[in-house]
Amino acid sequence: MPVERLDLERAESSDILVNEHWLRYKYIREHLRTEKVLDIACGSGYGSYYLSLNNNLEVIGADVNSDSITKAQKSYQKDNLKFQVANALSLPFKDKSFDSVVSLETIEHFNVSDQKLYLAELKRVLKPKGKLWLSTPNAEASKHKNPWHLKELSFSELQKLLANNFKNYKILKQGTALATVISSDDVNNNESAKDSSSTTYIGSDVYPKYYLAIASDESIEDSDLSKLAVSLNFKAFARLDNHPLKKISDSVYHPVSKVLKKFKRKK
Secondary structure, eight states: OOOOOOOOOOOOOOOOOHHHHHHHHHHHTOOOOOOOOEEOOOTHHHHHHHHTSSSTTTEEEESOOOHHHHHHHHHHHTTEEEEEEETTTOOOSTTTTTEEEEEOOOGGGOHHHHHHHHHHHHHHEEEEEEEEEEEBBBBGGOOOOOOOSSBBHHHHHHHHHHHHHOEEEEEEEEEEEEEEEEEEETTOOHHHHHHHOOOOOOSSSOOSSSSEEESSOOOOOTOOOOEEEEEEHHHHHHHHHHHHHHHHHHHHHHHHHHHHHHHHOOO
Protein backbone atom coordinates (compact mmCIF):
# COMPACT_ATOMS: atom_id res chain seq x y z
CA MET A 1 0.00 0.00 0.00
CA PRO A 2 1.57 3.35 -1.06
CA VAL A 3 2.03 5.71 1.87
CA GLU A 4 0.87 9.33 1.75
CA ARG A 5 0.97 11.45 4.91
CA LEU A 6 -0.39 14.78 6.07
CA ASP A 7 2.04 16.20 8.63
CA LEU A 8 0.42 19.03 10.60
CA GLU A 9 3.76 20.14 12.01
CA ARG A 10 4.95 21.02 8.51
CA ALA A 11 1.63 22.10 7.04
CA GLU A 12 0.27 25.60 7.55
CA SER A 13 -2.74 25.73 9.87
CA SER A 14 -4.65 27.74 7.26
CA ASP A 15 -3.77 25.46 4.35
CA ILE A 16 -6.80 24.32 2.37
CA LEU A 17 -5.81 20.64 2.45
CA VAL A 18 -5.49 20.76 6.25
CA ASN A 19 -8.89 22.43 6.49
CA GLU A 20 -10.48 19.71 4.38
CA HIS A 21 -9.06 16.99 6.64
CA TRP A 22 -10.02 18.73 9.89
CA LEU A 23 -13.61 19.29 8.80
CA ARG A 24 -14.12 15.59 8.11
CA TYR A 25 -12.93 14.65 11.60
CA LYS A 26 -14.98 17.47 13.15
CA TYR A 27 -18.13 16.36 11.33
CA ILE A 28 -17.69 12.74 12.39
CA ARG A 29 -16.84 13.56 16.01
CA GLU A 30 -20.11 15.47 16.35
CA HIS A 31 -22.00 12.28 15.42
CA LEU A 32 -20.20 9.96 17.86
CA ARG A 33 -21.53 9.27 21.34
CA THR A 34 -20.17 6.92 24.00
CA GLU A 35 -18.30 4.56 21.74
CA LYS A 36 -15.19 2.56 21.08
CA VAL A 37 -13.70 3.95 17.87
CA LEU A 38 -11.01 2.71 15.49
CA ASP A 39 -9.28 5.35 13.35
CA ILE A 40 -7.60 3.16 10.75
CA ALA A 41 -4.60 4.43 8.76
CA CYS A 42 -4.32 7.27 11.28
CA GLY A 43 -0.97 8.48 9.94
CA SER A 44 0.56 11.09 12.25
CA GLY A 45 -2.36 10.66 14.66
CA TYR A 46 -3.82 14.18 14.65
CA GLY A 47 -7.29 12.93 13.67
CA SER A 48 -7.36 10.22 16.34
CA TYR A 49 -6.40 12.85 18.89
CA TYR A 50 -9.11 15.20 17.68
CA LEU A 51 -11.70 12.43 18.06
CA SER A 52 -10.43 11.69 21.58
CA LEU A 53 -11.20 15.26 22.67
CA ASN A 54 -14.70 13.86 23.10
CA ASN A 55 -13.99 12.22 26.47
CA ASN A 56 -16.91 9.82 26.02
CA LEU A 57 -14.98 8.03 23.29
CA GLU A 58 -12.35 5.34 23.57
CA VAL A 59 -10.16 5.83 20.50
CA ILE A 60 -7.55 3.57 18.95
CA GLY A 61 -5.44 5.03 16.16
CA ALA A 62 -3.87 2.33 14.00
CA ASP A 63 -1.41 2.54 11.14
CA VAL A 64 0.87 0.15 9.24
CA ASN A 65 3.86 2.47 9.65
CA SER A 66 5.64 1.91 12.99
CA ASP A 67 7.52 5.22 12.80
CA SER A 68 4.23 7.11 12.46
CA ILE A 69 2.78 5.26 15.45
CA THR A 70 5.86 5.97 17.59
CA LYS A 71 5.65 9.66 16.70
CA ALA A 72 1.90 9.76 17.38
CA GLN A 73 2.37 8.15 20.80
CA LYS A 74 4.80 10.93 21.72
CA SER A 75 2.82 13.79 20.18
CA TYR A 76 -0.71 12.95 21.29
CA GLN A 77 -1.36 11.60 24.78
CA LYS A 78 -4.77 11.20 26.44
CA ASP A 79 -6.22 8.61 28.76
CA ASN A 80 -8.88 7.63 26.22
CA LEU A 81 -6.45 7.42 23.28
CA LYS A 82 -4.13 4.60 22.22
CA PHE A 83 -2.02 4.00 19.13
CA GLN A 84 -0.83 0.72 17.68
CA VAL A 85 0.70 -0.74 14.55
CA ALA A 86 -1.82 -2.58 12.37
CA ASN A 87 -2.12 -3.87 8.81
CA ALA A 88 -5.46 -2.64 7.48
CA LEU A 89 -5.97 -5.83 5.44
CA SER A 90 -5.40 -8.05 8.47
CA LEU A 91 -6.41 -6.13 11.60
CA PRO A 92 -5.17 -7.44 14.98
CA PHE A 93 -8.60 -6.97 16.56
CA LYS A 94 -11.31 -9.47 17.44
CA ASP A 95 -14.57 -9.64 15.52
CA LYS A 96 -17.20 -7.08 16.57
CA SER A 97 -14.75 -4.94 18.57
CA PHE A 98 -15.77 -1.39 17.63
CA ASP A 99 -18.88 0.77 17.66
CA SER A 100 -17.44 2.94 14.87
CA VAL A 101 -14.61 2.65 12.38
CA VAL A 102 -13.23 5.82 10.79
CA SER A 103 -11.42 5.39 7.47
CA LEU A 104 -10.50 8.71 5.87
CA GLU A 105 -8.62 9.03 2.59
CA THR A 106 -7.38 5.43 2.70
CA ILE A 107 -9.33 3.13 0.40
CA GLU A 108 -7.96 4.84 -2.72
CA HIS A 109 -4.49 3.60 -1.75
CA PHE A 110 -5.54 0.00 -2.49
CA ASN A 111 -6.11 -1.72 -5.81
CA VAL A 112 -9.56 -3.03 -6.75
CA SER A 113 -9.20 -6.48 -5.16
CA ASP A 114 -7.67 -5.10 -1.95
CA GLN A 115 -10.43 -2.51 -1.65
CA LYS A 116 -12.91 -5.38 -1.32
CA LEU A 117 -10.73 -7.09 1.28
CA TYR A 118 -10.32 -3.79 3.13
CA LEU A 119 -14.05 -3.15 3.48
CA ALA A 120 -14.66 -6.76 4.51
CA GLU A 121 -12.00 -6.42 7.23
CA LEU A 122 -13.45 -3.15 8.52
CA LYS A 123 -16.89 -4.73 8.70
CA ARG A 124 -15.47 -7.74 10.55
CA VAL A 125 -14.26 -5.59 13.47
CA LEU A 126 -17.49 -3.57 13.60
CA LYS A 127 -20.18 -4.52 16.10
CA PRO A 128 -23.50 -5.64 14.54
CA LYS A 129 -24.94 -2.15 15.06
CA GLY A 130 -21.61 -0.44 14.31
CA LYS A 131 -21.06 2.29 11.75
CA LEU A 132 -18.32 2.88 9.22
CA TRP A 133 -17.31 6.44 8.36
CA LEU A 134 -15.31 6.47 5.12
CA SER A 135 -14.04 9.28 2.91
CA THR A 136 -12.30 9.15 -0.44
CA PRO A 137 -11.56 11.52 -3.34
CA ASN A 138 -14.06 11.72 -6.17
CA ALA A 139 -12.25 10.18 -9.17
CA GLU A 140 -14.24 12.35 -11.56
CA ALA A 141 -13.07 15.53 -9.82
CA SER A 142 -9.35 14.70 -9.77
CA LYS A 143 -7.50 17.06 -12.10
CA HIS A 144 -4.28 15.07 -12.10
CA LYS A 145 -3.20 11.56 -11.17
CA ASN A 146 -2.01 11.24 -7.59
CA PRO A 147 0.96 8.84 -7.65
CA TRP A 148 -0.03 7.49 -4.22
CA HIS A 149 -3.53 6.50 -5.29
CA LEU A 150 -3.95 3.09 -6.88
CA LYS A 151 -7.71 3.29 -7.48
CA GLU A 152 -9.84 6.39 -6.94
CA LEU A 153 -13.59 5.84 -6.92
CA SER A 154 -16.50 7.44 -8.74
CA PHE A 155 -19.82 7.84 -6.98
CA SER A 156 -21.24 4.67 -8.55
CA GLU A 157 -18.13 2.64 -7.70
CA LEU A 158 -18.22 3.74 -4.06
CA GLN A 159 -21.95 3.09 -3.96
CA LYS A 160 -21.46 -0.47 -5.26
CA LEU A 161 -18.71 -1.25 -2.71
CA LEU A 162 -20.84 -0.03 0.18
CA ALA A 163 -23.96 -1.84 -1.05
CA ASN A 164 -22.04 -5.10 -1.31
CA ASN A 165 -20.99 -4.86 2.34
CA PHE A 166 -23.70 -2.97 4.23
CA LYS A 167 -27.49 -2.94 4.29
CA ASN A 168 -27.67 0.83 4.72
CA TYR A 169 -25.42 3.68 3.65
CA LYS A 170 -25.45 7.38 2.86
CA ILE A 171 -22.89 9.24 0.73
CA LEU A 172 -22.28 12.91 1.52
CA LYS A 173 -20.42 15.39 -0.65
CA GLN A 174 -17.46 17.56 0.30
CA GLY A 175 -16.53 20.47 -1.94
CA THR A 176 -13.97 23.23 -1.54
CA ALA A 177 -13.63 26.80 -2.73
CA LEU A 178 -13.39 29.74 -0.33
CA ALA A 179 -14.85 27.33 2.19
CA THR A 180 -14.82 23.57 2.46
CA VAL A 181 -18.36 22.20 2.78
CA ILE A 182 -19.78 18.79 3.70
CA SER A 183 -23.36 18.46 2.50
CA SER A 184 -26.07 15.84 2.29
CA ASP A 185 -28.77 15.81 -0.37
CA ASP A 186 -31.13 16.02 2.63
CA VAL A 187 -30.07 19.64 3.24
CA ASN A 188 -33.07 21.94 2.84
CA ASN A 189 -31.70 25.38 2.14
CA ASN A 190 -35.15 26.95 1.99
CA GLU A 191 -35.54 26.05 5.65
CA SER A 192 -31.99 27.20 6.42
CA ALA A 193 -32.72 30.57 4.88
CA LYS A 194 -35.74 30.97 7.16
CA ASP A 195 -33.67 30.25 10.26
CA SER A 196 -32.81 33.65 11.71
CA SER A 197 -29.99 32.12 13.77
CA SER A 198 -28.23 30.98 10.62
CA THR A 199 -25.81 33.47 9.08
CA THR A 200 -24.56 31.14 6.33
CA TYR A 201 -26.51 30.12 3.26
CA ILE A 202 -24.83 27.76 0.85
CA GLY A 203 -26.53 25.78 -1.88
CA SER A 204 -26.77 22.05 -1.25
CA ASP A 205 -25.61 21.30 -4.78
CA VAL A 206 -21.97 21.04 -3.73
CA TYR A 207 -19.65 19.76 -6.45
CA PRO A 208 -17.88 16.91 -4.68
CA LYS A 209 -14.11 16.88 -4.51
CA TYR A 210 -14.48 14.10 -1.92
CA TYR A 211 -17.15 11.70 -0.76
CA LEU A 212 -17.82 11.03 2.92
CA ALA A 213 -19.96 7.97 3.56
CA ILE A 214 -21.61 6.43 6.60
CA ALA A 215 -22.56 2.75 6.37
CA SER A 216 -24.06 0.17 8.71
CA ASP A 217 -26.16 -2.98 8.78
CA GLU A 218 -28.42 -1.12 11.19
CA SER A 219 -30.50 1.98 10.46
CA ILE A 220 -28.53 5.20 10.11
CA GLU A 221 -31.60 7.39 10.46
CA ASP A 222 -30.54 8.37 13.99
CA SER A 223 -27.56 10.21 12.53
CA ASP A 224 -28.67 13.74 11.64
CA LEU A 225 -26.92 14.30 8.32
CA SER A 226 -29.16 17.15 7.18
CA LYS A 227 -26.97 19.99 8.42
CA LEU A 228 -24.20 21.61 6.41
CA ALA A 229 -20.68 21.56 7.83
CA VAL A 230 -18.73 24.62 6.74
CA SER A 231 -15.18 25.76 7.41
CA LEU A 232 -13.72 28.87 5.80
CA ASN A 233 -10.44 28.59 3.93
CA PHE A 234 -8.69 31.73 5.11
CA LYS A 235 -5.67 31.02 2.94
CA ALA A 236 -7.93 30.97 -0.09
CA PHE A 237 -9.27 34.40 0.88
CA ALA A 238 -5.70 35.67 1.25
CA ARG A 239 -4.77 34.35 -2.17
CA LEU A 240 -7.84 35.98 -3.67
CA ASP A 241 -7.10 39.33 -2.05
CA ASN A 242 -3.50 39.24 -3.27
CA HIS A 243 -4.31 38.08 -6.78
CA PRO A 244 -3.14 40.65 -9.41
CA LEU A 245 -6.50 40.63 -11.20
CA LYS A 246 -8.30 41.27 -7.91
CA LYS A 247 -6.04 44.27 -7.24
CA ILE A 248 -6.62 45.62 -10.73
CA SER A 249 -10.40 45.22 -10.42
CA ASP A 250 -10.36 46.94 -7.01
CA SER A 251 -8.29 49.81 -8.37
CA VAL A 252 -10.95 50.38 -11.04
CA TYR A 253 -14.08 49.53 -9.05
CA HIS A 254 -13.59 51.78 -6.03
CA PRO A 255 -12.84 55.07 -7.89
CA VAL A 256 -15.70 54.43 -10.32
CA SER A 257 -18.13 53.62 -7.49
CA LYS A 258 -17.24 56.93 -5.77
CA VAL A 259 -17.96 58.87 -8.96
CA LEU A 260 -21.29 57.08 -9.42
CA LYS A 261 -22.31 57.83 -5.83
CA LYS A 262 -21.55 61.55 -6.29
CA PHE A 263 -23.51 61.53 -9.55
CA LYS A 264 -26.54 59.97 -7.84
CA ARG A 265 -26.44 62.56 -5.06
CA LYS A 266 -26.48 65.42 -7.56
CA LYS A 267 -29.51 63.94 -9.27
